[in-house]
Amino acid sequence: MTAVETRTPAALDQAYLTMQRIRAFETKAMELFAEKYIRGSVHPYTGQEAIAVGVCDALQEGDYITSTHRGHGHCIAKGLELRPMMAEITGRATGYCKGRGGSMHITAMRHGMLGADAIVAGSLAMAVGAAYGLRLQGKDAVVVAFFGDGAAQQGIFHEAANLASVLRAPVVFVCENNQWAISTPISCAIAIEDIAERATGYGFPGEVVDGNDVLAVQAVAERAVQRARSGEGPTLIEAKTYRITPHSAATPNDARDPEELARWREQDPIGRLGRHLVETGVATEARLEELGQQAQAEVEDAAAWALESPHPVASEAEEDIYAPADWLTPGRLS
Amino acid sequence: MTAVETRTPAALDQAYLTMQRIRAFETKAMELFAEKYIRGSVHPYTGQEAIAVGVCDALQEGDYITSTHRGHGHCIAKGLELRPMMAEITGRATGYCKGRGGSMHITAMRHGMLGADAIVAGSLAMAVGAAYGLRLQGKDAVVVAFFGDGAAQQGIFHEAANLASVLRAPVVFVCENNQWAISTPISCAIAIEDIAERATGYGFPGEVVDGNDVLAVQAVAERAVQRARSGEGPTLIEAKTYRITPHSAATPNDARDPEELARWREQDPIGRLGRHLVETGVATEARLEELGQQAQAEVEDAAAWALESPHPVASEAEEDIYAPADWLTPGRLS
Amino acid sequence: MSTVAVRELTMSEALNEAIREEMAIDPTVLVIGEDIARHGGLFGVTAGLLDEFGAERVIDSPISEAAITGFGTGGALIGCRPIVELQISDFISLAMDQLVNHAAKWRYMSGGQVSVPLVVRGPISNGIGMAAQHSQTLEAWFVHAPGLVVIMPSTAYDAKGLLKSAIRDDNPVVFLEKRLLYSRKSPVPADEFVVPIGVADVKREGSDVTVVAAGASTHLALQAARQLAREGIELEVVDPRTLKPLDIDTIAESVAKTGRLIVVNEGARAGGFASEVVARTLDHVPISELKATPLRVTAKDTPIPYSASLEREVLPSLDDLLDAVATVMAS
Amino acid sequence: MSTVAVRELTMSEALNEAIREEMAIDPTVLVIGEDIARHGGLFGVTAGLLDEFGAERVIDSPISEAAITGFGTGGALIGCRPIVELQISDFISLAMDQLVNHAAKWRYMSGGQVSVPLVVRGPISNGIGMAAQHSQTLEAWFVHAPGLVVIMPSTAYDAKGLLKSAIRDDNPVVFLEKRLLYSRKSPVPADEFVVPIGVADVKREGSDVTVVAAGASTHLALQAARQLAREGIELEVVDPRTLKPLDIDTIAESVAKTGRLIVVNEGARAGGFASEVVARTLDHVPISELKATPLRVTAKDTPIPYSASLEREVLPSLDDLLDAVATVMAS
Ligand SMILES: Cc1ncc(C[n+]2csc(CCOP(=O)(O)OP(=O)(O)O)c2C)c(N)n1
Ligand SMILES: Cc1ncc(C[n+]2csc(CCOP(=O)(O)OP(=O)(O)O)c2C)c(N)n1
Ligand SMILES: [Mg+2]
Ligand SMILES: [Mg+2]
Numbered sequence A, B: 001m002t003a004v005e006t007r008t009p010a011a012l013d014q015a016y017l018t019m020q021r022i023r024a025f026e027t028k029a030m031e032l033f034a035e036k037y038i039r040g041s042v043h044p045y046t047g048q049e050a051i052a053v054g055v056c057d058a059l060q061e062g063d064y065i066t067s068t069h070r071g072h073g074h075c076i077a078k079g080l081e082l083r084p085m086m087a088e089i090t091g092r093a094t095g096y097c098k099g100r101g102g103s104m105h106i107t108a109m110r111h112g113m114l115g116a117d118a119i120v121a122g123s124l125a126m127a128v129g130a131a132y133g134l135r136l137q138g139k140d141a142v143v144v145a146f147f148g149d150g151a152a153q154q155g156i157f158h159e160a161a162n163l164a165s166v167l168r169a170p171v172v173f174v175c176e177n178n179q180w181a182i183s184t185p186i187s188c189a190i191a192i193e194d195i196a197e198r199a200t201g202y203g204f205p206g207e208v209v210d211g212n213d214v215l216a217v218q219a220v221a222e223r224a225v226q227r228a229r230s231g232e233g234p235t236l237i238e239a240k241t242y243r244i245t246p247h248s249a250a251t252p253n254d255a256r257d258p259e260e261l262a263r264w265r266e267q268d269p270i271g272r273l274g275r276h277l278v279e280t281g282v283a284t285e286a287r288l289e290e291l292g293q294q295a296q297a298e299v300e301d302a303a304a305w306a307l308e309s310p311h312p313v314a315s316e317a318e319e320d321i322y323a324p325a326d327w328l329t330p331g332r333l334s
Numbered sequence C, D: 001m002s003t004v005a006v007r008e009l010t011m012s013e014a015l016n017e018a019i020r021e022e023m024a025i026d027p028t029v030l031v032i033g034e035d036i037a038r039h040g041g042l043f044g045v046t047a048g049l050l051d052e053f054g055a056e057r058v059i060d061s062p063i064s065e066a067a068i069t070g071f072g073t074g075g076a077l078i079g080c081r082p083i084v085e086l087q088i089s090d091f092i093s094l095a096m097d098q099l100v101n102h103a104a105k106w107r108y109m110s111g112g113q114v115s116v117p118l119v120v121r122g123p124i125s126n127g128i129g130m131a132a133q134h135s136q137t138l139e140a141w142f143v144h145a146p147g148l149v150v151i152m153p154s155t156a157y158d159a160k161g162l163l164k165s166a167i168r169d170d171n172p173v174v175f176l177e178k179r180l181l182y183s184r185k186s187p188v189p190a191d192e193f194v195v196p197i198g199v200a201d202v203k204r205e206g207s208d209v210t211v212v213a214a215g216a217s218t219h220l221a222l223q224a225a226r227q228l229a230r231e232g233i234e235l236e237v238v239d240p241r242t243l244k245p246l247d248i249d250t251i252a253e254s255v256a257k258t259g260r261l262i263v264v265n266e267g268a269r270a271g272g273f274a275s276e277v278v279a280r281t282l283d284h285v286p287i288s289e290l291k292a293t294p295l296r297v298t299a300k301d302t303p304i305p306y307s308a309s310l311e312r313e314v315l316p317s318l319d320d321l322l323d324a325v326a327t328v329m330a331s
Helices: A009-034 A049-056 A072-077 A082-089 A124-136 A155-167 A195-201 A214-229 A258-266 A269-279 A285-308 B009-034 B049-057 B072-077 B082-089 B124-136 B155-167 B195-201 B214-229 B258-266 B269-279 B285-308 C011-025 C049-053 C065-077 C089-103 C139-143 C156-168 C216-230 C248-258 C273-282 C308-314 C318-330 D011-025 D049-053 D065-077 D089-103 D139-143 D156-168 D216-230 D248-258 D273-282 D308-314 D318-330
Strands: A064-067 A113-116 A143-148 A171-177 A206-210 A235-240 B064-067 B113-116 B143-148 B171-177 B206-210 B235-240 C006-010 C029-033 C058-060 C081-085 C119-124 C149-151 C173-178 C185-189 C201-204 C209-213 C235-239 C242-244 C261-268 C295-299 D006-010 D029-033 D058-060 D081-085 D119-124 D149-151 D173-178 D185-189 D201-204 D209-213 D235-239 D242-244 D261-268 D295-299
Touching: A009 A049, A009 A072, A009 A082, A009 A214, A009 A269, A009 A285, A049 A072, A049 A143, A049 A171, A049 A214, A049 A235, A049 A269, A064 A072, A064 A124, A072 A082, A072 A113, A082 A285, A113 A124, A113 D065, A124 A143, A124 A155, A124 A171, A124 D065, A124 D089, A155 A171, A155 B155, A155 D065, A171 A195, A171 A214, A195 A206, A195 A235, A195 B195, A206 A214, A214 A235, A214 A269, A269 A285, B009 B049, B009 B072, B009 B082, B009 B214, B009 B269, B009 B285, B049 B072, B049 B143, B049 B171, B049 B214, B049 B235, B049 B269, B064 B072, B064 B124, B072 B082, B072 B113, B082 B285, B113 B124, B113 C065, B124 B143, B124 B155, B124 B171, B124 C065, B124 C089, B155 B171, B155 C065, B171 B195, B171 B214, B195 B206, B195 B235, B206 B214, B214 B235, B214 B269, B269 B285, C006 C011, C006 C156, C011 C029, C011 C049, C011 C156, C011 C185, C029 C065, C049 C058, C065 C081, C065 C089, C065 C119, C081 C156, C089 C119, C089 C139, C089 C173, C089 D089, C119 C156, C139 C149, C139 C173, C139 C242, C139 C273, C149 C156, C156 C173, C156 C185, C201 C216, C209 C216, C209 C248, C209 C318, C216 C235, C216 C261, C216 C318, C235 C248, C248 C273, C261 C273, C261 C318, C273 C295, C273 D273, C295 C318, D006 D011, D006 D156, D011 D029, D011 D049, D011 D156, D011 D185, D029 D065, D049 D058, D065 D081, D065 D089, D065 D119, D081 D156, D089 D119, D089 D139, D089 D173, D119 D156, D139 D149, D139 D173, D139 D242, D139 D273, D149 D156, D156 D173, D156 D185, D201 D216, D209 D216, D209 D248, D209 D318, D216 D235, D216 D261, D216 D318, D235 D248, D248 D273, D261 D273, D261 D318, D273 D295, D295 D318
Parallel strands: A064 A113, A064 A143, A143 A171, A171 A235, A206 A235, B064 B113, B064 B143, B143 B171, B171 B235, B206 B235, C029 C058, C029 C081, C081 C119, C119 C173, C149 C173, C209 C235, C209 C261, C261 C295, D029 D058, D029 D081, D081 D119, D119 D173, D149 D173, D209 D235, D209 D261, D261 D295
Antiparallel strands: C006 C185, C149 C242, C201 C235, D006 D185, D149 D242, D201 D235
């Protein structure tokens, strides 16, 4: 595991807690789906927690992210609150998006969350535009776009990466290569080893990192974010990982080799960080246990709060489609 | 210039004649546009003749190509006849497409021309599907997809290249890098030296070739076609070249540096082949002169024939939209 | 020599049979899409095809909707009959250029030299909380694309018969399947049969109001018809089945008979297929022959929201249709 | 305190002024597109902007329609006002997912947290032999996409005033310009002005027939009106200017007055905008108030052919409109 010195015990504590929060949140979400409190689907981030946490730790106030169908982990790592997240995925009026978006569409502008996107690779060009626009406005903000291995085969990945490169947009592309797209193994999707290789075709660096090592991810992310912030342009980070749950609540059957799954369970990023913290004396087993329980409790509280929240009023279904307009005055109203 | 031994004098004669045909055809087409016999636009292939001719010389009976808005050269190199080509671009009923397609949409199935496409990069995935389908039908045919440097920034380029690679489709991607997309220099479109580099991101070879050297192009094309035919998968050929005319008849103003243009005029592929043939004693100046005049004459004949041809009958405008159907019998009717 | 053997099949089983039968008859039929081979499609429509016909003809594709649509078009041009599955029909928005500017136009632009026997199929996935990007009903876009055939079946029988015809048809077909109907069973003959493209089906005869409704809306119309029959109001439910080319004769004949037209459609209200049916019918039935102003019962003109209460509010309901019937019967 | 100073401007000059003025007022306005900076746009709409506002705000993009549309949406989310030029409006087909599934829906999906002040503009290029892939009139697709605003101006005045409003509007706007109108001159005040979005303009008053027509079709309608006035038939030409949201009140008011409705539209006939106007009008004007069956004068339901004789045959003509008027006047 990557050297720990760079980080304070408190920060490590926090990283461990956040990863446990994500794990607990997804476990609860799957329960709520089974109990029919959640419609549509849930795509658990379980097993990939180190990536969201490692990357978001490299960000600062004012930075933004875009996310995917598998977005809960990114939200939590970016600092969104569990209550309005739970409320959103259970379709309540108190959700971040008033129940209009659901699990695949959590947006929280005040936390720098530009939005999750249920169109695979759909938000990559948006991330480039946001990054460029922030710089145009004189802000030194960075935008991170999370996406999966399968998303790297979409045309918009290519267009967005190339556009970001020629415009030197302060964006970081984070490809979470969990080696599967639903039932399709990466070997059917690409004929190369590392998606990161593609960065050379756009003229910026591509880096491969162990996506189950939160400290390694954070180190790579800090370099990429620094590069973007200083105006040198984008980076493509490929984090190798594995989802240790089925693709989604709506697609429970999992044809993947159980041995493959078992091997990866041993690489569970939470377990790895935990062992590392204990070995290096940063935390005790008891402390880790405590953090795990704290995460559990927060998630239970969020779920209870959400389920007590009101459903949206049907009559409001046609609100929030269009922003108010006043063409007599330039500049935005909302 | 690349060694000549591989090719018979007759073949070289033919290549020179074909390049002259293309040059003469485009010159005439620009005249006909100025005289309002051609609507819309004409995108002359002038200066890039070595690429179409070199590549198509590497093809055999049963192979196919797809083309672009700048497609006349590909058509002529693939063996289409000048008369129905002229008739098509002047909108006559005797044109390859009965005047429905025009300059940007010449299709000639009996010559293995799957169609020109006015959507930049639009036919790349079609080429992959055609190549795959031909192999599925047990044919050992190859499909060549021509496209420009600007087209390499389209998402479909990425998707098609990747799909071709995972399916090992017998397709050859020929990128004619003339370094400009209308008024936009390649430096604004990509942040890398060679588009060919992108092939590594898909897992097949990328080759850069002097696109104004017909023999060099042919040599590279033969390797790529051979590779495709033998089932090893696609190749990306990047042929560096330059268009020595403005972008199109409808976009006459040309902001490019006159010196850049002058430098490239010296690299005129027809001049280079001609000088080479004379130097190597394969042909005399007189013979070249004769071939040039023959090309001229053929083009004049085609234009005269076209302008004498009837216009399509308005009442037929709604024909050829749908193919006839008989769902009681499997297999195609048309 | 057809027998009377009839099984109850779900729509996905019926679609699966259609593809299997056509692949068995015609070696040029191939299927490509995301998770359609190993997994057999997210909704089972392509289940078992990989084992039966092999990986060369049943292809798990990368996530590249535009490319697989173009791939299908290219294959069709040289004599194959590709079936492209888009996992959710909303994703056709990523392939509009390949579908509309290429597949739909290639025959015309070539002066009739080529044909494009392509099927692009996928589910309409509203009603189950998949939210705005997975719940659209977009047939109006395809109806507005000359060169395309657009099909939306409402029963397992129509689904099988029409998909077989679509595969055999030499034109690009957009085949839209309602996800909530996949598991719905209905009788399907064991014998080989096809359902002709471009022919509407009067799913219920009635004298008072013509209700034109395809796909899921057909069932809403039939439900309303059963309920209203008790009150002595007889709806004639015309299921166009094919939306392009539209069987306007059957629709016009029915409207000429009833004098009243209601069109039910789950697409967003503005510019939806219902508007087309109303306008098109007026080309054939002058207002002088109408007893009431034609009405549209559609989804509201909003994106589809996630929450159940909101989604229910946005999609057309039985009550909406009953109100519309009351209105046309009152005038 | 507006003066009476009025110049004659072409539509492209008027559009250019609109962008220039808004870029000068608002530093968050930027323009991106193919050949829009150095070259000033293929039709001059962005001429001079590069020199005046610099390469950071006036960007020659790679040929990546989907990405530049998404780029605009992302920029809009964080407070910029991007204007995306698509060189020919047909190419929006490459960006339908970015436009419809992203720009149009982001505000709604976020529960109103964000707004998307984006303008996507480009020319409708039919009538000049650009053939099937460069000659489409696709507004019907965008009208069917909740969350979008759709504008189609017919005069230089409307073009300038509406583009300024579109840039200031906090919603994604699809702004469609008729290429053959770019060079057409009409009076434009020198003083600052805007034209409100969603407000139709009665371009000519008349008592006999309401003709709804936007963009190039407005001029066809006015031409017919002038000719028919000599025969004592008075057309009322209503130019909706904004197609979504549609100013149905002005249209309905006119139809209630004349009792006759003809909609002229250059889009393919099936599922076109004309069908929507007919159906929508019937929601407001019952057939009992109509003197004739509403008619649509549209392009034929074909791809646009290259040859002049064929293209002329496919696009709606003055004769088509005159015939339609004769029909509605006869009933
Ligand atoms: C454009 C588009 N195509 C297909 C889908 C259906 N789909 C949802 S998730 C998924 C797999 C995505 O794989 P990957 O990008 O690797 O992300 P992962 O699910 O592995 O996290 C697919 C195909 C979609 N949502 N959007
Ligand atoms: C999808 C699409 N976008 C834009 C255009 C307009 N256009 C026609 S040619 C051209 C430049 C193409 O550049 P390149 O691919 O390098 O080909 P070249 O013209 O240099 O041969 C553009 C932008 C188009 N036809 N299609
Ligand atoms: Mg994956
Ligand atoms: Mg070029």
